[in-house]
Amino acid sequence: MADCLPFRSTGFFSDLISDYIEEKQNLKPFYNRFPSIEAFKSQIEEKSKSFNSGNRNALVEVLNAQYKDLVTSEATQQHIDLLQEGSTFTVTTGHQLNLFTGPLYFLYKIVSTINLAKQLKENYPDSSFVPVYWMASEDHDFEEINFFNFKQKKLKWKKEAKGAVGHLSTSGLEEVAKTIEKEFGTSDNAEYLKGLFKVAYLEHETLAGATQFLANELFGKHGLVILDADDARLKAKFSDHLKNDLLYHTAFRQTEKQADKLAELGYNIQVNPREINLFYMHDGIRERIVKQDETYHILETDFQFSEQEILDLVDKHPERFSPNVVMRPLYQEVILPNLAYIGGGGxxxxxxxxxxxFDAEEVTFPFLMLRNSVLLYSDKTAKKLEKLDTQIQDLFLTPVDLEAKQTRKNSSIEINFQKQKEVLAQQFEDLFKLATKTDQSFYGAVAAQEKKQKNGLDHLEKRLLKAQKRKLKDENERVLDLQRMLFPNQSLQERTLNFSEIYMEYGDQLIPDLLEALDPFQFEFLCLELNIYHTKS
Structure with a gap:
């Protein structure tokens, strides 16, 4: 069972994203096309003409090499092979290499992408569509990815780390495995998860390798293709764009203009471009490239290059140049025959x-699709909500507003002075008619008295609400407890919980049920009731 509500009404999405989903006119200059199944026809035609077909060979070569030591499903291998063909396109999501997948929305991103590829194949049978998970292996924000939450505890990988996280050795994760052994329990589902963690992180040398294995285990049978774009063969196909950034600062000039326009429209800016949007990545470091006078410097190091030297380095060692958040999307769209990017609001x-x-670099801009967002709750929780006469949508209110709504609904006394306010308004309307016949001082006295009386009624209404809250405290607390459970730390469940907490009770039916329930074109927040099958403890 599922209920939907608009993203805006959840209170957890920015005006920018809500306006985009609602196709507000002022945002149309900032994207190519709004995603609909019909609009993909034009996107396919445009990408077919603009994509460098020579990049397909390098892409397939890299993917086959990266899957060499993985158990590759027939569906995934078929997708990799199909990428050689000009009628094959990708739809892509990306994510950091969070420990044990990190927040729950990791699953939703990939499920949305797999389902989009399926729907496109049904509607455009003459083409093929490959769901891709782009591993953010070149990120260096270790503190953002070195933990996951399980039952309100943070299970953290303690390690000194620098450079690209994908290169990090998995040493030290034995301690996390020991903690998991204690925390997860001994149910069948717990044993599966513990084994999955151990094989992924204790039998693979790098974080990139561990993450690739984990994502493949969870989604390989559904045809997901996992790409680590940290590869010289792929970056060689991006070398002209690397040089444009180094020489002409194209990304800085173009992105800054767009950011300024968004700011003028009243939106918050997500990222600010730099003059050079590349890092130098080599021998365990990933540091910014800056230009001072005519020399290119690598921050926090003694490395420096002349213009010719750094251009030669792009040709000889393109893998040493790592795009930042501004350039990474361009890199993705250059090396993939991609139609759509599925991501979160940020x-x-x-x-x-x-x-x-993208226009300046003559690269087709993809569809931007907001990933599915989901609140999962059990049938047991659904019964509690029904008993409390509460809708799941009510739990998106702030705790204060939720308590007030519950109190008003369950109070035997009507906590609404609207009738009294209407009577008061009529009385003062008569007084104001009388006041117009006398001097200004009397009119002012009537206005002051009206304000005082209205404030008095508002105050009494609040006092009554407060009194009834005390009287109905136990019943209200049961609803607030449900809210605290489903919205940990007053945040969305999907941004806090790890999939293991849901899998522990729901088991291997979790992903198939998500695949059945999530529609990438349903641009609404989904509240999904799961029928929990309890396993033996």
């Missing part, structure tokens, strides 16, 4: 700054 916010950069 990601789409910075993509909306990039349209003019």
């Amino acid at each position: 990601e789409l916010a910075y993509w909306l700054e990039l349209k003019s950069l």
